[in-house]
Amino acid sequence: MKSAIYTSYGSPEVIQILESKKPLPKSKDMLVQIKASSATRADTMMRAGKPKFGRLFLGLFKPKNTSLGTGFSGVIDSVGSEVTQFNVGDEIFGEKLFSNGTNAEFICIAEDSIIALKPNNISHQEAAPVCDGFLTSYNFLKDIANIQPGQHILINGASGSLGTAAVQIAKLMGATVTGVCSTKNMALVKALGADFVIDYKNNDFTKNIKTYDVIYDSVGKTNYSKSRNALKSGGVFLTPVLSLNILWHSMSNPKRVKFAATGLKKPEELKQMLLELVDFFKQKQLKTVIDKSYYLSDIKKAHHYLETDRKVGNIVLINQ
Numbered sequence: 001m002k003s004a005i006y007t008s009y010g011s012p013e014v015i016q017i018l019e020s021k022k023p024l025p026k027s028k029d030m031l032v033q034i035k036a037s038s039a040t041r042a043d044t045m046m047r048a049g050k051p052k053f054g055r056l057f058l059g060l061f062k063p064k065n066t067s068l069g070t071g072f073s074g075v076i077d078s079v080g081s082e083v084t085q086f087n088v089g090d091e092i093f094g095e096k097l098f099s100n101g102t103n104a105e106f107i108c109i110a111e112d113s114i115i116a117l118k119p120n121n122i123s124h125q126e127a128a129p130v131c132d133g134f135l136t137s138y139n140f141l142k143d144i145a146n147i148q149p150g151q152h153i154l155i156n157g158a159s160g161s162l163g164t165a166a167v168q169i170a171k172l173m174g175a176t177v178t179g180v181c182s183t184k185n186m187a188l189v190k191a192l193g194a195d196f197v198i199d200y201k202n203n204d205f206t207k208n209i210k211t212y213d214v215i216y217d218s219v220g221k222t223n224y225s226k227s228r229n230a231l232k233s234g235g236v237f238l239t240p241v242l243s244l245n246i247l248w249h250s251m252s253n254p255k256r257v258k259f260a261a262t263g264l265k266k267p268e269e270l271k272q273m274l275l276e277l278v279d280f281f282k283q284k285q286l287k288t289v290i291d292k293s294y295y296l297s298d299i300k301k302a303h304h305y306l307e308t309d310r311k312v313g314n315i316v317l318i319n320q
């Protein structure tokens with residue numbers, strides 16, 4: 001089988017496609033034939049070993065984990081002797097946290113992982129990236145901010161993977177949504193449900209008089225210091241992107257400024273949130289936005305595109 005690996009930090013050119021034997025599932029594992037997997041900004045950061053302090057966890061001089069890919073969707077090929085919840089032929093999707101090898105043709109995954117049966121009304125390509133944008137933004141908006149109906153949330157980076165998910169989730173939760181994106185993505189953000197759209201190329205929301213209950217900077221392109229005047233009294237600033245500014249303010253003012261790494265949440269809590277998202281997908285209340293799909297063999301091209309900072313929604317890798 002083919003899988004994507006990297007043995008040193010660097011540009012997308014460090015990625016190699018490896019030929020190896022299919023893994024054998026242990027007693028509580030399932031072998032999954034992957035139909036589609038996600039390629040994300042987090043994957044590019046791990047591959048590049050940036051920011052450099054991340055190497056304290058990833059490996060100081062070279063990556064300890066050489067595999068790539070977190071989200072996936074596929075079909076169960078075989079199951080271990082103690083698997084009880086899933087059957088051969090089931091279509092499942094979910095994630096192997098921290099880039100654990102889903103950019104491949106097959107993976108082994110334990111049945112109690114962050115996985116769910118794929119709803120029939122979404123494709124493998126639509127399912128594979130759900131644990132990046134949707135699961136992360138659901139964690140921020142539901143668990144961390146506890147968004148209430150009628151609150152007004154501003155989503156900065158509304159055209160990204162996390163942003164396109166957040167616009168839809170915030171509307172489902174009854175919030176009024178202002179999306180911030182560039183001119184070319186305004187129609188998309190509006191179509192996803194945003195009540196108001198601000199074009200960041202012509203209008204800096206941090207300098208307007210309008211204030212918000214929640215600011216979710218999904219792309220880390222602003223910070224708390226710049227945005228605090230756009231928060232109502234009692235308002236909260238959320239971001240999934242760590243910077244020195246966010247580190248300082250989230251420690252000194254933790255009720256007002258919040259960062260979290262969703263992957264560090266308890267797996268059973270992530271799984272429960274994934275199951276809630278599955279219900280929304282079944283009811284056609286959420287839609288995955290896909291910018292481009294690449295064959296697994298073209299993963300270097302996918303990583304080059306991810307690094308342009310211009311992707312709209314998600315990037316998917318498909319197996320031939």
Ligand SMILES: NC(=O)c1ccc[n+]([C@@H]2O[C@H](COP(=O)([O-])OP(=O)(O)OC[C@H]3O[C@@H](n4cnc5c(N)ncnc54)[C@H](OP(=O)(O)O)[C@@H]3O)[C@@H](O)[C@H]2O)c1
Nearest residue numbers: 041042136157159160161162182221240260261262310311
């Ligand atoms: N903490 C966690 O648990 C967690 C989990 C997953 C991801 N993340 C992180 O979340 C971040 C966002 O990921 P993502 O995949 O959603 O990002 P992304 O899709 O790569 O972001 C690209 C989008 O950002 C927009 N953009 C670029 N500059 C902008 C600006 N100045 N203002 C507003 N929008 C701008 C671009 O639109 P234009 O072309 O129109 O500018 C593009 O659509 C990444 O840093 C990722 O590592 C964190």
